[in-house]
Amino acid sequence: MNKKSLLITSLLVGAVSLVGYNVREEGMFPLSEIHKVDLKKAGLKIDQNEVYNPNGISLVDALVNVGGCTGSFVSDEGLIITNHHCAFSAVQLASTPENDYLNNGFVARTREQEIEAKGLTCRITDSYEDVSDRVLGAVANVDDPAARLQMINNQMKNIAAEAEQKDPSIKAEVSEMFIGKTYVLFRYKTIQDVRLVYVPNRQIGEFGGETDNWVWPRHTGDYSFMRAYVGKDGKPAKYSKDNVPFKPKKSLKVNPNGTNEEDFVFILGYPGRTFRHRPAQFIEYQANYVLPYTSELYDFQNSTMESVGKKSKATEIKLATRIKRNANVMKNYRGKMAGIKGIDLVAQKKQEDAALAQFINENVDMKAQYGNLMENIDRLYQLINGDANRDLWLSQIYNSTSLLNVAKNINSFKSALNQQPAAQKQAFFDNNIARVKQALNNIYEAYDVDVDRKILKRMMMDAVAFTPNQRVAAVDKITNRGSNNEAMVDDYINDAYGLTKLKDQNYVLNTLLKSSKSISDYNDGLLLFENDIARQIAELKPEKDRRDGILNKLMGDYVNVKEKFLKKNFVPDANSTLRLTYGYVRGYSPADATYMSPYTTIKGILEKGATGNPDFGYPSIIKQLWANKDFGMFAKKELNDVPVAFLYNMDTTGGNSGSPIMNANGELIGVNFDRAYGATINDYAWNESYSRSIGVDIRYVLWAASKIDKADFLLQEMGVKL
Structure with a gap:
């Protein structure tokens, strides 16, 4: 207009x-x-x-x-x-x-x-500085997408660390303003x-x-x-x-x-x-996977927490913040789904992308540089969509189940401890134990065992239904992909929660985390289950990094082409x-x-x-x-x-x-x-x-x-x- x-x-x-x-x-x-x-x-x-x-x-x-x-x-x-x-x-x-x-x-x-x-x-913005040339200059001759993205991330961290070294009173962060294109160093004061x-x-x-x-x-x-x-x-x-x-x-x-x-x-x-500067495939991914999955999961979580919260005033207060956050996201996501459908945003984006493709193909120089851009974006999102259910499950499992999050923190600390030379193990323990305890305290603040059990069952039953190419190995190990999966999940949860000492906050903080030996000696079913989840995440990481690297480059190119096509700079x-x-x-x-x-x-x-x-x-x-x-x-x-x-x-x-x-x-x-x-x-x-x-x-x-x-x-x- x-x-x-x-x-x-x-x-x-x-x-x-x-x-x-x-x-x-x-x-x-x-x-x-x-x-x-x-x-x-x-x-x-x-x-x-x-x-x-x-x-x-x-x-x-x-x-x-x-x-x-x-x-x-x-x-x-x-x-x-x-x-x-x-x-x-x-x-x-x-x-x-x-x-x-x-x-x-x-x-x-x-x-x-x-x-x-x-x-x-409180974080106060102190100053900012464009560092795009420094970030992108470090990867000018790098073609491998995963390596390129890793080098970008490392350069961002190095620039921030350098700023903090110059001024220890600030917290520095390099923010990606346009994916794969522009980067700004922000300096913050933290109260x-x-x-x-x-x-x-x-x-x-x-x-x-x-x-x-x-x-x-x-x-x-x-x-x-x-x-x-x-x-x-x-x-x-x-x-x-x-x-x-x-x-x-x-x-x-x-x-x-x-x-x-x-x-x-x-x-x-x-x-x-x-x-706003993403192609049609991104909007489809949001509409078909991210928004419905997350809103339905949070709806279930809130129904569970509201029901369990009735058992006492203390439980109600304990769960209140988590319920409020979930409800806010859930209604927001449902509004987005309605909005995407209401204005037919996917069709609008497809029309814009078709015009963009035509613009590329009609210009010799543009075609030489970006001729495969739209096809490559489409090919990448086919891969992303093919793994979407499992990826979303893995992204939500720790936030959904408090004791698995506790297990993740303990397993990570245990693994880091075991990697230390014997002479340095105690010093590593002493330097990091307070941070670990604080992280666990934060998790326990919104933990309730009845909520945890019910949500974990929901998550595991979701995983049971995934297609063969999206299996969650940790869940398959428990069910053996049998005919009575629900009964096997119930038995596992009853045994795991019955035996684990992770549900006892006092024991975890004062006994399990008392020494490096007590951590190394302790194990239970939830720690083993979490280890299996973490192992699969680690196995999938190289491919995820490769895709993220490709996406970073494609989105930078996409914005570049779109700015040339529309003859304007974007915010x-x-x-x-x-x-x-x-x-x-x-x-x-x-x-x-x-x-x-x-x-x-x-x-x-x-x-x-x-x-x-x-x-x-x-x-x-x-x-x-x-x-x-x-x-x-x-x-x-x-x-x-x-x-x-x-x-x-x-x-x-x-x-x-x-x-x-x-x-x-x-x-x-x-x-x-x-x-x-x-x-x-x-x-x-x-x-x-x-x-x-x-x-x-x-x-x-x-x-x-x-x-x-x-x-x-x-x-x-x-x-x-x-």
Whole structure:
């Protein structure tokens, strides 16, 4: 669509008067690309250097990556705002049946009351540098695909290690921006001490539950507050009562007035992964294998965990984070499947690829260099599809079954120990045992024996049904591929779980891992089963490496050709590095004769609550405050209510959870947390007509903090005057 058409469209939907208004198909701009975006023409009122300034302080300096989500500093005392679901695992770990912060919420009214957010760290982007020439230069004369990819990976690690050696205070990573084509070195500062400050009641922070997940209209108060701490010398340090609040270079100003429809807004954040520059075969692989297999497996896992969780409050709390993560992925994947089918994305991609093939064949030079490109891509994906079921099974088995994951860690450590010379074995044990114990502790935190047994049976029965070329040797060894496979699987699980001591966390950590001898001496059925799985993974690895190497080269060529064909440069797919996206507060029409307005209100909470669905339970004080029209300064005049959530046409994906939504003046007016169901396909394709993201309105955050949880001290710290 050309600029004129876009302008007419925007005028029709919202009387936008921005002459240069434009909508881009790829809108997640890396820091290196921000200067190419005319944000002033789009509606930004501050200088563009105030958003990102590599030579000075800017809004980018207020951003943090926390627990795989995005967060932002909102005070000069290290206060961070992010999503409720981003703090969920830390709140779960801090909760007990006696102090159920997970359900009741948590407010620290003094610094001393702030609780360690176990498992969470803050990562701040310090700087970046394009190192594509260094990476690709190392493989310029390498033809073997597996060797080429290995050398690329080694060069990426070496460049990162070199950067860390120059500056030990940073963590360095080289990120692949375009597969097989461009590479950027990122330098990060990591804050290790993060604490919970304020988490709302779960009926606020998770209102709507899975019923409303990935759905609009939405009424979820998906927000939480944490605080970053450092040592007294200002340097990152592990949790200690002696640590002091971190002083960020920049913190965001909170604007309690929020937004209006068609306001310009933008987001800075760390979006996870998108796959928009891939061929039709990749989309087919996702639609036919990855998405259905994973969503069905997670559905089974959650049904199992929810059932087992009823046996005690402690079990329910223990399994809560895993259930929530599974449910989020499951619904997202089902939305993607519906989206791929709904817009017939595979057919679109095939049409694009056919045009690309024609372009190659009609140009002598292009044909000489890329004549076999499309055929080679197709041939590779035939191989990938042929092993898909077994490969997905092997990729999920350890995450699915906790004790097999425990076994994997123990077997790996045992193997590494046995490879050490006798004189060095004790030193190796001493240097690594704490890391191993921590890894096992993390696994046991979400472990339940009844859940484990049932999920392992499901996994093994899945493997039994695989075609002859996709057998799982470890499972075949148990069933002998007999006629009564289920009975043999049941017998194995009963024997293995009955005899193993791995299900006893105390025994594993304090007896089995007591010495190198105790580790070497111990064995059981689960360790042997895991060894068989690991052996097959190792046997398959050379072929997997070969395919990955070929794919790396093919995808680099694919993007090169596509850029020449379309005569434009692409914005790289998201890869968890810092990005900017912009757009407008805007509703949409997801179906014929249906229009979704861009704001929801407290009234909608009460309406949903009246349906009787337990996902729509809410604290009774909300109804009292609403009846009394006790909205304070946070009501939106046109709605005569407090806005709860709002829609915008920005380009987001996983990892953008917790991203600050900012207005034209760079002020915080909301926190991103979700997408509408039709926008789950964003990872593969983005379109203004159906791609809408969802944020919690800052007015609802401030209203709930003040009126419900009496946390006015936080508003004061953020500079919000009541």
